[in-house]
Amino acid sequence: MTTSPLERAAESFAAELARHRMGRGLSKKQLATLMGFDPSYVSHVEGRRHRPTEDFARRAEAALDASGAIWRRFREYDQLRQGPAAPAPRDPAPGQWLPPGTGLLVEREVATLTRVDDAYRCVVRRQLWNAGTDPVTRYLVRVAVDRWPDDPGRSNRHHREHPLTFAELQFRAFRDDGDSREPMLWRVRHDRDAYKEVWLLFENADGPFPLHPGERVEVEYAYRVGPEKWGPWFQRAVRLPTRHLAVRLDLPAALDPRVWGMETSLSADEGPLRTPVRRHDRGDRAIFDWATDDPPLNTRYRLQWRFRREPAEPVRPAVAGRPADRLRALGVLPRDAEALRRPARPFDLPRNEPAAREVVDRLIDLLARADELHPFHAGLGLAAPQLGIDAAAAVIRPAERAAPPVVLLNPRVVEASLDTDEQYEGCLSFADHRGLVPRPLRIDVEHARWDGSRIITSFAYGMARLVAHEVDHLEGRLWTDRMAPGVPLVPVEEYPAP
Structure with missing residues (x-):
């Protein structure tokens, strides 16, 4: 049985979609969440039971960051679908995909x-x-x-x-x-x-x-x-x-x-x-x-x-004391504090919005002060229990320091990729040590807005690690619980910082 060029083009699109989805370590449900589509629709397109639309192709390209590959496969399919009389596409350059929305x-x-x-x-x-x-x-x-x-x-x-x-x-x-x-x-x-x-x-x-x-x-x-x-x-x-x-x-x-x-x-x-x-x-x-x-x-x-002809600025002396001692003086609980082992109390939003904003403001302020005392170049996070606050709130400062902080209220991980990597992590409650921790390369986190509505946000690579670390804090789990048996903690003086 032979297939038509249009059917072969649809199959090529589905294969390209599946290849990039699996390469990112995403399930069909996770991809659907990122795209804003029903999971069954993504499954049907990949299974070639539904034909792709332009909006679907644009959103898939954006979610999977496929460098235009998914969009090119869609254009090949769409040109065949419309036939030889189809008008020339308005793309600014061959193979250039356009984002959803305004384009x-x-x-x-x-x-x-x-x-x-x-x-x-x-x-x-x-x-x-x-x-x-x-x-x-x-x-x-x-x-x-x-x-x-x-x-x-x-x-x-x-x-x-x-x-x-x-x-x-x-x-x-x-x-x-x-x-x-x-x-x-x-x-x-x-x-x-x-x-x-x-x-x-x-x-x-x-x-x-x-x-x-x-x-x-x-x-x-x-x-x-x-x-x-x-x-x-x-x-x-x-x-x-x-x-x-x-x-x-x-x-x-x-x-x-x-x-x-x-x-x-x-x-x-x-x-x-x-x-x-x-x-x-x-x-x-x-x-x-x-x-x-x-x-x-x-x-x-x-x-x-x-x-090279401008005088070098003087190097300021470091603040005295070990990192853990300096952070403890700011109010950060140490690793053995009982409060770090209790799941945090969720906010009742929007009724508790004023209290939630007050907690978040405290977290943001202390993050800035902690970063002054002990820099974390790969990003930095802080959960409310680390300040002795029984509240399900966390704030993450991304590695790109100009980016705004990420605020998580009542978060929970709903999906995690099977692909993982093992990297060194630190923690404000363990500031004197680092340790190798395996984490998923991508996670989907459901969390609350100030008005109480809930959304799902996907985080990848370094941000996935930072967010997963803070969600663990809110569930009463420490990062050392994730380490493989027998793997030692590394004193911060011996850690090969970037």
């Missing part, structure tokens, strides 16, 4: 950071295309600082004492559609000591100008930060499908700058940039250019530098 895509980004005497000045220009079906009325951007990226405790202290403010940023934004250049209004989403998130609004005093489906526009935003708050790094994170990303550093040649770069993603450890940073001098300026095409989603690129 907003960055066709080109050019970010320039200039060091002048009194400040670092940043200008970011992005050419946006609305390839979706709904108008776009706002666009999220982020500004983050980190004065000493290799010393998070020192940075936390510094930025708490000298927070970044919108007044000093002199933030401004514009749109340019080729015919006119107009200012854009903006609204604050998050305002923290070391980072800000801002919605750029497609409107100004003259009224709204939404970006309609099929339209293109260039947005530009600019800000300044004094050198006392801006550390020697400049990072770009790929959060939307992007065709071209370029970064320029414009630094004083008299300071003899040396520049290098690193990249990392959710599935790969940090490594050197795959494309080189090029230098050319222009008068008294040293210009460093770097660019890449079609960067993968969720990849972060960081350019770093040092000025």
Whole structure:
């Protein structure tokens, strides 16, 4: 029995979906949760009992981060389904998948950071295309600082004492559609000591100008930060499908700058940039250019530098005492505390919302203070029982320190991948030791919102480990319970920290 080209294309799509799902260690139910689909529908598509839709393909590509492979298989199927008279796809580039929802895509980004005497000045220009079906009325951007990226405790202290403010940023934004250049209004989403998130609004005093489906526009935003708050790094994170990303550093040649770069993603450890940073001098300026095409989603690129003719900053003496003693002085319970072995009491939300917010605020504040005393470069978490609080709340500060903290209320793990790895873990209640702990590479966690509704969030790799550690605390379990029999704890002095 022969099969038609259309049937073979549908089979290829299903096989590609299954390959990436199993490669991520996800069950069909887990994938359905990530995609927002019914599990039976995912099963039927993979079993070739249902044909894929465009929305399904986009969501699967986004959830599995398949570098466009799933989307390409769908396009092959869809072209055969529509026949030879089908209109040409509106994709910006062959094989480029578009995210669910608005389908907003960055066709080109050019970010320039200039060091002048009194400040670092940043200008970011992005050419946006609305390839979706709904108008776009706002666009999220982020500004983050980190004065000493290799010393998070020192940075936390510094930025708490000298927070970044919108007044000093002199933030401004514009749109340019080729015919006119107009200012854009903006609204604050998050305002923290070391980072800000801002919605750029497609409107100004003259009224709204939404970006309609099929339209293109260039947005530009600019800000300044004094050198006392801006550390020697400049990072770009790929959060939307992007065709071209370029970064320029414009630094004083008299300071003899040396520049290098690193990249990392959710599935790969940090490594050197795959494309080189090029230098050319222009008068008294040293210009460093770097660019890449079609960067993968969720990849972060960081350019770093040092000025060889600028005096090195003095090294501050460490705070006296062992880490556990210093953390205990902040109120963190030690490993043998009885409270750490009791399951935490869940919140009755939304009735207990004020109490829950008070607990979360305490956790966030103590995380910042703990990071000053003893840095945890791979991320850091804290559960309410560690402060002697009988409440099912935990806060996790991701390894990417500019990212906002993750708040978990009444959490429980509902799914865990069969694939695991064994990595060293630490704990604020065990600050003097580390230990090898096996954990799933991906977990799905059901947790509560402030209004009492419940959602499921998927965490992978390092974040999965951090979240699983804190959920264990809320269930009265310690990380040492997870260690294999006979595996010793390692004193922090002997631990090979990154």
